[in-house]
Amino acid sequence: MRALQPLLHDVVICVAAPAFAASPRDGQLRGLRAEGFYGHDRRLLHTACLLVDGREPEPIGVQPLGPGQVRFTSVHRYPHDRTNDPTVIIERVRTAGAGESLLLRNVGTVARRLHVELALATDLADIADVKRGLTGTTVRSTAVLDPPGLDWRSRAGRAHVRVTESGPAPEVTDGPEGGTLTWPRVLLRPGESRQIRLTVSGGTVPDPPGHPRAPASPPPWSEPVVHGDxxxxxxxxxxxxxxxxxxxxxxxxxxxxxxxxxxxxxxxxxxxxxxxxxxxxxxxxxxxxxxxxxxxxxxxxxxxxxxxxxxxxxxxxxxxxxxxxxxxxxxxxxxxxxxxxxxxxxxxxxxxxxxxxxxxxxxxxxxxxxxxxxxxxxxxxxxxxxxxxxxxxxxxxxxxxxxxxxxxxxxxxxxxxxxxxxxxxxxxxxxxxxxxxxxxxxxxxxxxxxxxxxxxxxxxxxxxxxxxxxxxxxxxxxxxxxxxxxxxxxxxxxxxxxxxxxxxxxxxxxxxxxxxxxxxxxxxxxxxxxxxxxxxxxxxxxxxxxxxxxxxxxxxxxxxxxxxxxxxxxxxxxxxxxxxxxxxxxxxxxxxxxxxxxxxxxxxxxxxxxxxxxxxxxxxxxxxxxxxxxxxxxxxxGLAPDVSRRVLHIRPTPFGPLRVEGLRLAGREFSVGVGVAGSDAPVVVRGLPPDWTVDSTGA
Known part of the structure; x- marks a missing residue:
């Protein structure tokens, strides 16, 4: 039977090219479909499944924090508590190209001792195989102790996960089906919290020569402000x-x-x-x-x-x-x-x-x-x-x-x-x-x-x-x-x-x-x-x-x-x-x-x-x-510049009043207003380069 392309309609994606992370709405990566951390078309991690006291946290919300970051919030409840209110809140912030942080908060009135376990695995699959609906063979993990974490390596790719926060180091277990990071006794008194930070890195083997990378400078465009619609x-x-x-x-x-x-x-x-x-x-x-x-x-x-x-x-x-x-x-x-x-x-x-x-x-x-x-x-x-x-x-x-x-x-x-x-x-x-x-x-x-x-x-x-x-x-x-x-x-x-x-x-x-x-x-x-x-x-x-x-x-x-x-x-x-x-x-x-x-x-x-x-x-x-x-x-x-004549033609389409600041022509920012209330002219332009003129005839 032919594998089917994974659907993305309910996938939460954060991106910082050339890296991205694709997650289900509960934030748990289970090695299914397109889930995982990626870099340069290589899946670095497809499983990152969190257990607290042997149970998966219960998801209650997902919040994008920008194109490259998302926060998943879940709770850990206790059946014998005399309240229905959650007392342990878990916030999981995933950042494309970096990794994720887990914040465990005790908002209850009694101390909690938690057993925290994070199962990690990968197939180091190429994005083309993921797009085809294929899941590769799980790659054997290797434990690393300083700093604590796990490594994976195949002929096509490599991946690394490291724990980077201060505090007691986790127990690290490796194996052919992946590895586990375990914190067996996390004590949280009322009002206390504990943060765990993980870095995820890796890529293709060998590194592709001359392949595009993440930019180090700001975006090469102006940031316009649009008034109107x-x-x-x-x-x-x-x-x-x-x-x-x-x-x-x-x-x-x-x-x-x-x-x-x-x-x-x-x-x-x-x-x-x-x-x-x-x-x-x-x-x-x-x-x-x-x-x-x-x-x-x-x-x-x-x-x-x-x-x-x-x-x-x-x-x-x-x-x-x-x-x-x-x-x-x-x-x-x-x-x-x-x-x-x-x-x-x-x-x-x-x-x-x-x-x-x-x-x-x-x-x-x-x-x-x-x-x-x-x-x-x-x-x-x-x-x-x-x-x-x-x-x-x-x-x-x-x-x-x-x-x-x-x-x-x-x-x-x-x-x-x-x-x-x-x-x-x-x-x-x-x-x-x-x-x-x-x-x-x-x-x-x-x-x-x-x-x-x-x-x-x-x-x-x-x-x-x-x-x-x-x-x-x-x-x-x-x-x-x-x-x-x-x-x-x-x-x-x-x-x-x-x-x-x-x-x-x-x-x-x-x-x-x-x-x-x-x-x-x-x-x-x-x-x-x-x-x-x-x-x-x-x-x-x-x-x-x-x-x-x-x-x-x-x-x-x-x-x-x-x-x-x-x-x-x-x-x-x-x-x-x-x-x-x-x-x-x-x-x-x-x-x-x-x-x-x-x-x-x-x-x-x-x-x-x-x-x-x-x-x-x-x-x-x-x-x-x-x-x-x-x-x-x-x-x-209706913007149409003609550099040979140094003329900016403007033929606005009636759509309601618009005023835009932060447009750019020949390296200089300018503004345009069309149909703006209180103006006698149908088109108002300010800030053009000195040798440029405006042609708005017919506007």
Whole structure:
């Protein structure tokens, strides 16, 4: 029988990348499912089970203390007491990347002598095996006496647990099934407490060279203050807190003036590492808060840009990395990926666009000039890949044993037609053509600013040719739909469009590949109930055969996908449609306590409908979901800088008054107010760099 991926809906996760801890709500780690302490994709501890007087404490509450720490509270009661009140309280604070502390408090009126026992064990499993639902063989533990604790070691990993508090040392017992720390006589008089601190450390054997590590410097973005919609303010605030915990630093990128190159890991628990596409989107979404995150992301990927042809890694010169892991891993169902894997069709054009947009937001000229050759090599890979295709489209050609679908919808059944049939690659996805067009046009503008007019003109001509091929190929008629046509999710062999409306077309709106009429048609579809669930944008139309509100890509709502659609709708001037999607996303956020999951159910929202449910195995926190609040905020403000003219264009979408402090342009913080009461102007901007002006005509 095939093992099933562990569900995460009731798992408490605290994260401080590259470490995290996943716990059930009572705090007891029993070696089940995804439970445990982790570091660098290795499970360091899967069992940490506490017994007091031979019994498990009774859980009464769990409280997150921030993205990286959580407190579990339980009680220990005595059947022969004459009161029902608990008299021994146990607080267990678990910290990602560090360990945990246990505080035993006697709040009763009589002294207690406790027998405290902590059973510890691990399988040192790779995160890929945990994700597949596999539990490895328990690794033999070895007792250590100074300081007291336990060690585990296998060919793949190692782990250490140490008792670090002062006081009587525990008795340490080791063995093939794990080990035990025992405090046989803990005396607590009334009002007294005893604290036990444990450190948990370890990792992969051997240490992966050049692998990302925890950052040593503060987050590379400003901290905005949002006044107006309280939901939007909470979404931005909670998202940035989670992004702080998801930061990683490139150890190969700290030489330039000691500045770390930081980026955002894709998500916890499954993707706590550098992912080209995901890390790029997170950096793009945070550009209104500064360009330092974009710079770090670009450099981390530039250093690992493809330089040779390698079939197993799917590497090619100029291609941008898809995924970085400490070691090669078996992901099941024939999917085996190397530590450096390049199997994505979209990361490369997105890399180019990130550089262009960071340039417009004020990335220093020295970084722009140094990164430009990497962007040119990336664009060359895009062009060469389209030349490989007789239709001139950007397709993906996966190798056997690699990812079958290589854009953001990358599950096995990610691309299906209106009848629910799976469509196999090679495929040209609609949004990928938009990415390629946007990258070419943006890079042409950057080259023109460097006086390279001939190369800029060649890229512009190439982009216009792709735009025409797209217009001739991707539209499908729909006489009974909200608009008379829609964009096919993909084009298969022989230029056959894949039927059935899907959310992918929403990501085209901000790329420029659609004309004004095309934007209006796409907007109509995104606003229609079959795609707009009321909580956000469904990944697949609810009217299609095979729609499943809890399918990974076949009907669920993705936070980032909805935010990108809002960005595009705002840019296209489709205010009503943008406001409707944004409103749904914010209503959903309130039900998730503003920590947006990777994806959630695509059931319809109506009066009295139940709250949306997270996809059971969704990452939370997740990078581009956490960054989506800033993306929506920037979209509703209508921020669009043009560095070549030193003009900040502002076209706000009517959504109610907003005032935002702590935005950043060209290294300087500024504020924007739109529709603020008591102001004669529709837009008020303060603090722009001295050589910049504001264009809010039409606001």
């Amino acid at each position: 309280r939901r939007l303010s909470a979404l931005v605030r909670r998202g940035l807190a989670d992004l702080r915990a998801l930061r990683l630093a490139d150890p190969e990128g700290t030489a330039r003036d000691g500045v770390e190159d930081q980026f955002i890991a894709a998500g916890c628990p499954w993707y706590l590492t550098l992912f080209g596409r995901d890390s790029i989107w997170s950096a793009r979404m945070l550009l209104p808060l500064g360009t330092d995150l974009a710079r770090g992301t670009l450099w981390a990927l530039a250093r690992r840009q493809g330089s040779a042809h390698d079939v197993f890694r799917e590497e090619a010169p100029g291609r941008i990395l898809h995924e970085l892991r400490p070691a090669e891993a078996d992901h099941g169902n024939g999917l085996r990926l190397p530590s450096h894997y390049y199997g994505s069709v979209d990361a490369t054009p997105l890399f180019v666009t990130l550089l262009v947009e960071a340039w417009h937001w004020g990335l220093p000229d020295a970084d722009v000039d140094a990164l430009l050759p990497y962007a040119e090599r990336g664009m060359q890979w895009v062009e060469e890949t389209t030349n490989r295709d007789e239709d001139g489209l950007l397709r993906y050609y996966p190798r056997p044993g690699g990812l079958r679908h290589q854009s953001w919808k990358d599950s096995e059944d990610a691309v299906r037609d209106a009848a629910g049939r799976r469509i196999e690659p090679p495929l040209a996805l609609c949004e990928v053509q938009g990415y390629a067009y946007q990258a070419a046009v943006g890079l042409a503008g950057l080259m023109a600013s460097h006086g390279r007019q001939q190369e800029a003109q060649r890229l512009t001509s190439w982009a216009q040719a792709l735009r025409k091929r797209f217009a001739d190929t991707f539209w499908l008629p729909s006489p009974d739909g909200p608009a008379s046509r829609y964009v096919a999710i993909a084009v298969g062999r022989g230029l056959e469009p894949v039927s059935g409306p899907a959310s992918n077309m929403g990501q085209l709106l901000s790329t420029g590949i659609l004309d004004e009429s095309g934007c209006r048609d796409v907007a109509a579809w995104l606003a229609a109930p079959e795609l707009n669930s009321g909580w956000g944008l469904r990944s697949r139309s609810a009217l299609l055969r095979g729609f499943n509100p809890l399918s990974y890509h076949g009907g669920s709502v993705w936070t980032h996908d909805t935010a990108i659609a809002v960005q595009g709708l705002c840019a296209a001037g489709c205010a009503a449609e943008a406001s409707a999607l944004a409103e749904g996303l914010l209503e959903a956020a309130a039900h998730f306590d503003y920590r947006m999951p990777e994806l959630y159910g695509g059931d319809s929202r109506g009066e009295g409908s139940p709250a949306p449910l997270a996809y059971p195995a969704a990452c939370r926190p997740q990078g581009w979901s956490a960054a989506s609040g800033v993306a929506v905020l920037s979209a509703l403000l």
